[in-house]
Each structure stands twice: as C-alpha cells, then as structure tokens.
Amino acid sequence: MIMKYKTVIVDDHPIVISGIAGLLSELDNIEIVEKFESGIALLDYIEDNKVDLILMDIFLPVINGVDLCKTIKQKHPKIVIIGMSSQSERSLVMQFIQNGGNGYILKNASFDEFKNCIYKAIEGEIVFSEEVKTIISQPLSEDLERIPGLSRRERDIALLLSQGKSTQEIADDLFLSFLTVQTHRRNILQKYKMKNVAELIAFLLKNNMLN
Amino acid sequence: MIMKYKTVIVDDHPIVISGIAGLLSELDNIEIVEKFESGIALLDYIEDNKVDLILMDIFLPVINGVDLCKTIKQKHPKIVIIGMSSQSERSLVMQFIQNGGNGYILKNASFDEFKNCIYKAIEGEIVFSEEVKTIISQPLSEDLERIPGLSRRERDIALLLSQGKSTQEIADDLFLSFLTVQTHRRNILQKYKMKNVAELIAFLLKNNMLN
DNA sequence: ATGGCAATACCTGATAAAATGTATTTTTTA
DNA sequence: TAAAAAATACATTTTATCAGGTATTGCCAT
Structure with a gap:
C-alpha cells in the first residue's frame, strides 16, 4: 500500500x-x-x-x-x-x-x-x-525607488482634499492653523512632484494611497 | 438529439x-x-x-x-x-x-x-x-438617479486635469481658447455638483469615468 | 425644421492655491 | 539619548481657479 x-x-x-x-x-x-x-x-x-x-x-x-x-x-x-x-x-x-x-x-x-x-x-x-x-x-x-508613503497627517489632509475641502475647511476640521495645512499641502505636492491637487488626487487614488 | x-x-x-x-x-x-x-x-x-x-x-x-x-x-x-x-x-x-x-x-x-x-x-x-x-x-x-456622463470634450478635459494640466495647458493641448476650457471646467463641476477639481477627479476615478 | 445639447468663445470680480522662505515643537527611531 | 522626521505656525507674492453672466455655431434627433 x-x-x-x-x-x-x-x-x-x-x-x-x-x-x-x-x-x-x-x-x-x-x-x-x-x-x-x-x-x-x-x-x-x-x-x-x-x-x-x-x-x-x-x-x-x-x-x-x-x-x-x-x-x-x-x-x-x-x-x-x-x-x-x-x-x-x-x-x-x-x-x-x-x-x-x-x-x-x-x-x-x-x-x-x-x-x-x-x-x-x-x-x-x-x-x-x-x-x-x-x-x-x-x-x-522596485524596493529602493518605491514611493514614499504619506504621513498620518498628510493622509488626513489628502483625504479631505479629495472630498473637495478648501485649506480653511481642512484647518477647521482638524483644528489646525490655516498655515499648517498650507504647509502640509506644499509638502505633499513636493514629495510626489505633483503640479497641483488634481494630479495629486489622481496619483494617490491610482496607487491606493487613500483609505 | x-x-x-x-x-x-x-x-x-x-x-x-x-x-x-x-x-x-x-x-x-x-x-x-x-x-x-x-x-x-x-x-x-x-x-x-x-x-x-x-x-x-x-x-x-x-x-x-x-x-x-x-x-x-x-x-x-x-x-x-x-x-x-x-x-x-x-x-x-x-x-x-x-x-x-x-x-x-x-x-x-x-x-x-x-x-x-x-x-x-x-x-x-x-x-x-x-x-x-x-x-x-x-x-x-442614490443610484436610481444615475449619474449623467461626460461629453467627449468634457472627458478630454477631465483627463488632462487629472494629469495636473492647468487651464492654459489644456487649451494649448486641445487647440482651444483658454476661455472655452474654462467654460467646460465650470460645466463639469456644475454637472456633478463638485466644489473643485480635486473632488471632481476623486469622483470620476472612483466611478471609472476616466479612461 | 426646430428645439435641445454640445462645443466654442468672451468678461470680470472675488477667492483660493502655489511658490518661497523661515522657524518651533513634538514624536519617532536608530 | 541624540538625530531625524513629522507636525506645527507665520508672511508675502504671484498665479490659477471659481462663479456669475452672455452668446454664437454646429449637430442630431424628433
């Protein structure tokens, strides 16, 4: 057997x-x-x-x-x-x-x-x-040139941006200064070398980096 | 048989x-x-x-x-x-x-x-x-009032917007007047009741309305 | 053939965002 | 625990977008 x-x-x-x-x-x-x-x-x-x-x-x-x-x-x-x-x-x-x-x-x-x-x-x-x-x-x-991730705060802000919120609205939502949110926006755009928020959102969604 | x-x-x-x-x-x-x-x-x-x-x-x-x-x-x-x-x-x-x-x-x-x-x-x-x-x-x-589609031109413009193009760049790309592109942008935003392009792009991508 | 829609174009004022520079505090991590 | 990264905040200038109108042309479907 x-x-x-x-x-x-x-x-x-x-x-x-x-x-x-x-x-x-x-x-x-x-x-x-x-x-x-x-x-x-x-x-x-x-x-x-x-x-x-x-x-x-x-x-x-x-x-x-x-x-x-x-x-x-x-x-x-x-x-x-x-x-x-x-x-x-x-x-x-x-x-x-x-x-x-x-x-x-x-x-x-x-x-x-x-x-x-x-x-x-x-x-x-x-x-x-x-x-x-x-x-x-x-x-x-792929590992070395892998895209850097969003920090927690950056992700929060990107998410609200994708919901059409303005800088001021985001600041209010997150209890931050308008200027802080502005800085985060700038940092995110720079990090991924994006021209504007529209391109950024498209990029983030395509790479499943929101939610 | x-x-x-x-x-x-x-x-x-x-x-x-x-x-x-x-x-x-x-x-x-x-x-x-x-x-x-x-x-x-x-x-x-x-x-x-x-x-x-x-x-x-x-x-x-x-x-x-x-x-x-x-x-x-x-x-x-x-x-x-x-x-x-x-x-x-x-x-x-x-x-x-x-x-x-x-x-x-x-x-x-x-x-x-x-x-x-x-x-x-x-x-x-x-x-x-x-x-x-x-x-x-x-x-x-929400689904029974199904979303109206983008017209050809609107789709072109939305696509370029998602690539980070500015109104002027889109106008140049499509050989249109700056003002025409501006009108299309406004119409698209109005059609879907979006506050800005960021929200619009997120919406379009999530509904597979680009590409 | 005509009414409706899509595409085109123009004007203007108010607002929002981008670019640039600086700087402090907190949190993470090596 | 020291260094690095992230989060916070401020100020100014330039540029782009948004929203309100208006209007002409071409197409295509009833």
Missing part, C-alpha cells in the same frame, strides 16, 4: 476548491482528505486528524492566510503549507514565508506549475510559481 | 476554469466548447464559432471584462454573458449590467448558486449571486 500525502484545501471560493481538487486528483501520491472555506474550520480539523499538506488561499475571511500559517506551523511544523492568491504583493509573500510557509503560487499559474510546485514542496523545497519569482526577485529596482 | 448551450469560459486562472468546467459538466444542457485565459482570444473565437453563453472573469489582463462584454454585445447581442469576480464593487457590477451583461456572480458563491444563476440567465433573466444582491441593493436612492 502506497503512502499518500493527506492534503487539505482551504479557500473561500468553492469554484477554486473544485479546480484544485480536480488538478490534484491527477497526482498519484496526493489524497485530498478535506476541503474548507475558512481557516477556523481547518484549525479544528488538524487537531484531531493527520494532515501532510495544506493548500491555502491567503485572502480568507475572519483569519487571513499569513496568520493562519503561523498558527499552524507553531503546533505542527511538519505540515507543508503552500499559499495561494490571485494577486501578489511582495511583502505579503515574504511575510508568508517568514511565518513558515513552504511555497507560494499565484492562481494564474498553469497546471504544470501547480504540479511542479506541489511535488517540490513535499520534497522539502521552498517553491514559488514563475510570476511570484519575478515579483520577489526585484529587490533593487 | 438535445440542443446544448455552447458555452465558453474566460478566466486568467487555470484553476478557476477547471473548477467551473467541473461544475458545468454536471449540467445536462450546457456544453463547454472552449476555455480562454484572455479576452482577445475570445473575441477571435466568437467571430468564427457559435457561442450561446459566456462566463467571464471581470479582472482580465489586457482587456477587462466590462469592456469585453460591451464589445461582444455590440456584435452578438444574443450571447448570454455572466460576469464573475472575487470581490465586487457596486459600480463595477452596475457598469457590467449596463454594458449588456446578463448576470454577475461572486466567486465565493456556492455551487447551487452558480447553477441556479446560469439556468435563469439562459432563460432570459438578469441574475446575481446572493452577495452581489446585498451589495447592489443597499442605496437605492
């Missing part, structure tokens, strides 16, 4: 669970023992059942994948955990790996990529799908 | 395609004829092949689902198109429906929801999965 890796899938999209299950069914030494739509259910399950491999979505309701991975690894360091998501942020992937994750796959990866990553992960490697590799292997370019 | 609905799936995640394909295989009168990872490939395909139903992701590379739906419906109004996404924004769903979409399903919908929606859609209904319904049925009041 062949030992199969007892595998669990966690994803809040039934469709995705079904897709991965279909894919994994082609792998001889993988046996899907459970499927969950939330991390809480998974935590319960692994207390009472043997699990070798977990494929988990990173964006889950209630508890997110990064924290979930950490929690599981603390008690069950031998379980191989592979993270998945639709879009990936560099910092998120790094966090996941730092919390003990054994790999990270983007959902737009091909079937072959999925298979390869899973095989290598259960052999002990840390694996990434192609696109993830390209994202995390640009530490020089 | 039973007539089956010729169905195409478009999603940039192979896993999701596989999942939906698995789900649809349980439906007797649905036949999956093709699967695509991009909208461009789909557009080519429907020129030469009969298609009755399209299930498409909204967030696609190159061309997004909303535009894709519009393009397809212009030439092939009889094709039933159902949109899908992981997260949904109210305005996005409305836009999709306004562009001719026949329904919208969140990917976290259950299998039963998927099946029901697909059945009803091919019977001519406009369908939404449960969570989408709750999202779109929140503020009736």
Whole structure:
C-alpha cells in the first residue's frame, strides 16, 4: 500500500476548491482528505486528524492566510503549507514565508506549475510559481525607488482634499492653523512632484494611497 | 438529439476554469466548447464559432471584462454573458449590467448558486449571486438617479486635469481658447455638483469615468 | 425644421492655491 | 539619548481657479 500525502484545501471560493481538487486528483501520491472555506474550520480539523499538506488561499475571511500559517506551523511544523492568491504583493509573500510557509503560487499559474510546485514542496523545497519569482526577485529596482508613503497627517489632509475641502475647511476640521495645512499641502505636492491637487488626487487614488 | 448551450469560459486562472468546467459538466444542457485565459482570444473565437453563453472573469489582463462584454454585445447581442469576480464593487457590477451583461456572480458563491444563476440567465433573466444582491441593493436612492456622463470634450478635459494640466495647458493641448476650457471646467463641476477639481477627479476615478 | 445639447468663445470680480522662505515643537527611531 | 522626521505656525507674492453672466455655431434627433 502506497503512502499518500493527506492534503487539505482551504479557500473561500468553492469554484477554486473544485479546480484544485480536480488538478490534484491527477497526482498519484496526493489524497485530498478535506476541503474548507475558512481557516477556523481547518484549525479544528488538524487537531484531531493527520494532515501532510495544506493548500491555502491567503485572502480568507475572519483569519487571513499569513496568520493562519503561523498558527499552524507553531503546533505542527511538519505540515507543508503552500499559499495561494490571485494577486501578489511582495511583502505579503515574504511575510508568508517568514511565518513558515513552504511555497507560494499565484492562481494564474498553469497546471504544470501547480504540479511542479506541489511535488517540490513535499520534497522539502521552498517553491514559488514563475510570476511570484519575478515579483520577489526585484529587490533593487522596485524596493529602493518605491514611493514614499504619506504621513498620518498628510493622509488626513489628502483625504479631505479629495472630498473637495478648501485649506480653511481642512484647518477647521482638524483644528489646525490655516498655515499648517498650507504647509502640509506644499509638502505633499513636493514629495510626489505633483503640479497641483488634481494630479495629486489622481496619483494617490491610482496607487491606493487613500483609505 | 438535445440542443446544448455552447458555452465558453474566460478566466486568467487555470484553476478557476477547471473548477467551473467541473461544475458545468454536471449540467445536462450546457456544453463547454472552449476555455480562454484572455479576452482577445475570445473575441477571435466568437467571430468564427457559435457561442450561446459566456462566463467571464471581470479582472482580465489586457482587456477587462466590462469592456469585453460591451464589445461582444455590440456584435452578438444574443450571447448570454455572466460576469464573475472575487470581490465586487457596486459600480463595477452596475457598469457590467449596463454594458449588456446578463448576470454577475461572486466567486465565493456556492455551487447551487452558480447553477441556479446560469439556468435563469439562459432563460432570459438578469441574475446575481446572493452577495452581489446585498451589495447592489443597499442605496437605492442614490443610484436610481444615475449619474449623467461626460461629453467627449468634457472627458478630454477631465483627463488632462487629472494629469495636473492647468487651464492654459489644456487649451494649448486641445487647440482651444483658454476661455472655452474654462467654460467646460465650470460645466463639469456644475454637472456633478463638485466644489473643485480635486473632488471632481476623486469622483470620476472612483466611478471609472476616466479612461 | 426646430428645439435641445454640445462645443466654442468672451468678461470680470472675488477667492483660493502655489511658490518661497523661515522657524518651533513634538514624536519617532536608530 | 541624540538625530531625524513629522507636525506645527507665520508672511508675502504671484498665479490659477471659481462663479456669475452672455452668446454664437454646429449637430442630431424628433
């Protein structure tokens, strides 16, 4: 009798669970023992059942994948955990790996990529799908010239600006001097080399820097 | 011989395609004829092949689902198109429906929801999965008085405004009088009852009215 | 063909914002 | 704890925007 890796899938999209299950069914030494739509259910399950491999979505309701991975690894360091998501942020992937994750796959990866990553992960490697590799292997370019963030106050003011407030109104709202708000405005515009507030707001919104 | 609905799936995640394909295989009168990872490939395909139903992701590379739906419906109004996404924004769903979409399903919908929606859609209904319904049925009041669109010229000017151009620069760019641009600006601000350009740009971007 | 809308253009006064310079206090962080 | 960053405040000059009118032309849809 062949030992199969007892595998669990966690994803809040039934469709995705079904897709991965279909894919994994082609792998001889993988046996899907459970499927969950939330991390809480998974935590319960692994207390009472043997699990070798977990494929988990990173964006889950209630508890997110990064924290979930950490929690599981603390008690069950031998379980191989592979993270998945639709879009990936560099910092998120790094966090996941730092919390003990054994790999990270983007959902737009091909079937072959999925298979390869899973095989290598259960052999002990840390694996990434192609696109993830390209994202995390640009530490020089993107990390160094990454846009400086808004300070708290600057964000407050930018937000009110996007609501059409004038300098005076913002000053009143935040209990500041008109002149202080004016200085902040100037600093923000200078920081991002923007010509005026219109361009600034467009820039901030496009980069999700407001809210 | 039973007539089956010729169905195409478009999603940039192979896993999701596989999942939906698995789900649809349980439906007797649905036949999956093709699967695509991009909208461009789909557009080519429907020129030469009969298609009755399209299930498409909204967030696609190159061309997004909303535009894709519009393009397809212009030439092939009889094709039933159902949109899908992981997260949904109210305005996005409305836009999709306004562009001719026949329904919208969140990917976290259950299998039963998927099946029901697909059945009803091919019977001519406009369908939404449960969570989408709750999202779109929140503020009736504001949405029924749907926002008037920008005219061509107004859009040009709004776009340049979002790039930080001054009235004079816009006038130069578009070979218009300074005064004409000034009038357009005023009209746009008045139309949406915005206090200034900053608020206007925020409003337009949030409603996807630029680009 | 005509009424409505879009696009064009002009005038003016009041107000708001941008550019520039300086400076103190508080908070963060190395 | 010392240095750096952020937040605060002030003053002045120049430039741009906003809001109030008015008016002509072209288009396109009833």
